[in-house]
Amino acid sequence: MGGRSWLTAVLAAGLAAGALGGCSPDETRVTVVAGTTLVDGKLLERVAADYEAQRPDVRLSVVGAPTARALALAEAGSADVTVTHDPSLEERFISEGRAELAVEVFSSRFILAGPRRGSASLGGVSAVEAFKRIAEQGHLFVSRADGSGTHQVEKEIWDRAGLDPTSREWYVETRQGMGLTLQVASQREAFVLVELSVFLTAEETTGLVDAALDPVGLDNSYRAMAVKGSPVTDESLAFVEWLGSQRGREAVRRANLELYGVQIFEP
Secondary structure, three states: OOHHHHHHHHHHHHHHHHHHOOOOOOOEEEEEEEOHHHHHOOHHHHHHHHHHHHOOOEEEEEEEOOHHHHHHHHHOOOOOEEEEOOHHHHHHHHHOOOEEEEEEEEEEEEEEEEOHHHHHHHOOOOHHHHHHHHHHHOOOEEEOOOOOHHHHHHHHHHHHOOOOHHHOOOEEEOOOOHHHHHHHHHHHOOEEEEEHHHHHHHHHHHOOEEOOOOOOOOEEEEEEEEEOOOOOHHHHHHHHHHHOOHHHHHHHHHHHHHHHOOOOOEO
16 A cells, blocks of 8 residues: 555554544544554553543544654654654654654663474573574564564564575565564464563463563663644644653553453663
8 A cells, every 4th residue: 555545544444443432522632643553452441441530521542653754754744642652663763853752751671572483492592593584594574674663673673683684485564553463473483572561462372472572672762752733733732741740641541450360661
């Protein structure tokens, strides 16, 4: 799907979601475009519900997209708030003067998931060493390859390992979100870099296990940004400020416990 048609489809989906939720003429709609992990895993939905309970005059329409596309949507004027996890793209967005406010709101971590037999020997090694072994031994590896924050971290690990896997037979690119990519990895008994919350949500159905790598370098920080020029700037700023406030952090902690039973996304 081309860039313009993709943006149109995403925006239409967000507006439809808001309409189904019963947004009235007296409510202000704020379109929040967030990383697919936050949307698919329902974390942002739970947090948004807390905010709306405190601000019944505001309706948050949450749309999931990979970071690169989320920021493209913001640049096109079709997003009021973004919640993403690619520092390099976010810094460029900020340096171009497109953010009214940017706040780091919480963090999680990535893991390497894979088949039980192949994962057993990787426990405790660094991500770079694990990727080198996967390449040397020709294990299947599935990549989102979709411009997401997850994909960016994966590429950085391959770069640090001194490898370009894109032309290798064992490297599979889905160009899809985390949910489908995890399914492909499960079906093909392959390795995949995945955010911890998504792995835990799907763990029982995938048959994949956490390779238990050394966690250094696998942090996953999220930043919320109020988009400059938004027609609802005041409400966009208020939501981003709330996410970084004590109330927002408490909402994130509650959502973690409800969804996962433990704190995965640390405010």
